[in-house]
Amino acid sequence: SAVISQKPSRDICQRGTSLTIQCQVDSQVTMMFWYRQQPGQSLTLIATANQGSEATYESGFVIDKFPISRPNLTFSTLTVSNMSPEDSSIYLCSVYRGTYTEAFFGQGTRLTVV
Amino acid sequence: RKEVEQDPGPFNVPEGATVAFNCTYSNSASQSFFWYRQDCRKEPKLLMSVYSSGNEDGRFTAQLNRASQYISLLIRDSKLSDSATYLCVVNPEGGGSYIPTFGRGTSLIVHP
Numbered sequence: 001s002a003v004i005s006q007k008p009s010r011d012i013c014q015r016g017t018s019l020t021i022q023c024q025v026d027s028q029v030t031m032m033f034w035y036r037q038q039p040g041q042s043l044t045l046i047a048t049a050n051q052g053s054e055a056t057y058e059s060g061f062v063i064d065k066f067p068i069s070r071p072n073l074t075f076s077t078l079t080v081s082n083m084s085p086e087d088s089s090i091y092l093c094s095v096y097r098g099t100y101t102e103a104f105f106g107q108g109t110r111l112t113v114v
Numbered sequence: 115r116k117e118v119e120q121d122p123g124p125f126n127v128p129e130g131a132t133v134a135f136n137c138t139y140s141n142s143a144s145q146s147f148f149w150y151r152q153d154c155r156k157e158p159k160l161l162m163s164v165y166s167s168g169n170e171d172g173r174f175t176a177q178l179n180r181a182s183q184y185i186s187l188l189i190r191d192s193k194l195s196d197s198a199t200y201l202c203v204v205n206p207e208g209g210g211s212y213i214p215t216f217g218r219g220t221s222l223i224v225h226p
Contacts, residue, residue, distance in 0.1 A: 041218070100145065101146075103158075
C-alpha cells in the first residue's frame with residue numbers, strides 16, 4: 001500500500017497567480033502521476049512525474065502551464081501557473097507500483113480560481 | 115475508440131435493488147483490472163480487484179470476460195451508502211504503456 005499526503009486540500013486563488021500542490025508518499029514509488037478532474041467529469045491525466053528528469057506531459061498539457069518537480073522517489077509538486085477560472089478543478093496525485101497493483105491517490109486539491 | 119468505456123449513467127435504483135455496470139476495454143493484452151469507488155468531492159479508492167475467475171466480496175461481485183474484453187460489477191441489495199461513482203481501471207500489460215487507464219465512471223444513485 002501507499003499513504004499519500006497531498007496539500008493544500010483546497011484553495012481559492014486570484015486569476016493570474018500560481019499555486020503549487022505538493023504530494024508526499026510514505027514510501028519510494030517509481031511511478032507518480034498528476035490528474036485533473038473537473039466537476040462531474042472523469043480523471044484526466046496531466047503528466048507522469050519522472051524522478052530526476054522532466055515530466056512527460058499528455059496531449060493538451062504543457063510544462064509552462066503545469067511545471068512539475070520530482071526531486072526524489074517520495075515527493076512531487078505540480079504548479080498551476082498563470083491561473084484562469086478554467087483551471088478550477090480537483091487536482092490529484094497518484095502513485096502506481098506496477099501492472100498487477102492498484103493505484104493510490106492523494107486526497108485531492110480543490111482549486112477555485114476567481 | 116476510447117481505451118476504457120463505461121456508461122456514465124446515472125443509474126437511479128431503489129434500496130434493495132440489484133444493479134450491474136459494465137466496462138469495455140480496447141487493449142486485449144491488458145493484464146489486471148480493478149473497480150474503484152469515488153464519493154463526491156473525494157479521491158478514488160479501490161473497491162475490488164477483478165480476477166479471471168471472478169471474485170465476490172459481500173454484496174459485490176466482479177467478473178472478467180477476456181474474450182469480449184469487458185469487466186462487470188454487480189451490486190446486490192443496494193444500500194443508500196452505495197451511492198457513488200464507480201470507476202473501471204485497466205492496467206497495461208507491462209510492455210509499452212505503464213499508465214493505468216481509467217474509465218469515466220458510472221454514477222449510481224440509490225434512493226429510499
